[in-house]
Amino acid sequence: MIKAFLFDLDGVLVDTAVFHYQAWRRMANSLGFDFTHEFNETLKGVSRMDSLDRILALGGVALPDERKLELAAQKNDWYLELVNQMTPDDILPGAEAFVEQAKRAGMKIALGSVSKNAPLILARVGLTHVFDAIIDGSKITHSKPDPEVFLNGAAELNVQPAECVVFEDAVAGIEAAKRGNMFALGIGSPDVLTEADLVVPSLEHITVAELLAAVDK
Ligand code: B16
Ligand code: MG
Secondary structure (H helix, E strand, O other), rough: OOEEEEOOEEEEOOOHHHHHHHHHHHHHHOOOOOOHHHHHHHHOOOOHHHHHHHHHHHOOOOOOHHHHHHHHHHHHHHHHHHOOOOOOOOOOOOOOHHHHHHHHHEEEEEEOOOOOOHHHHHHOOOHHEEEEEEEEHHOOOOOOOOOHEEEEEHHHOOHHHHHHEEEEEEHHHHHHHHHHOOEEEEEEOOOOOOOOOEEOHHHOOOOOOHHHHHOOO
């Protein structure tokens, strides 16, 4: 029986992926190269330092660790300039209504994000209070596709992994959910999220009752 919903943040509740893309591009441009929206897709759910390594590898740039830490800090400053302009209007369509529906249905709710900025983002959009547990980048050692973030969420909610549904927009996040033995609801395209148990375009397109019926099938 499903007892808990574990929500990814970026791409499920808010669209911070566009801000990550702008800030990482600004950094790549400062080093003399660029990258595409398609490449940005592969960074979703990937931690800050792992994202930096992937971008530098794409640009063929090798740097000492000290310089990499400086670049990551610079990117984060640029990213935060954008995050600090967020308001409750930046919650993705259907997300808040769905979470409220879930709470009324008695579900426990956790956040499972590898972002170290997750608490700030939740505060900006006014969603902090809906969560029974918040697992963010400061509480994990492995980014998605490792299941750690979701397993920690289940443990903090005191439920078994098989009693959880994970809501994810990233390929790495779906893999993390499946490796954690959880039902994976993909938010996006079935052509991209091929390993998800079910895919919907957004949380506007499914109700809690429809989701629980699909899990039971
Ligand atoms: P930060 P999620 C992830 O958030 C993003 O998808 C990914 O692009 C980002 O690099 C990562 O957080 C780390 O974010 O730099 O803020 O610590 O999808 O797990 O909510
Ligand atoms: Mg995401």
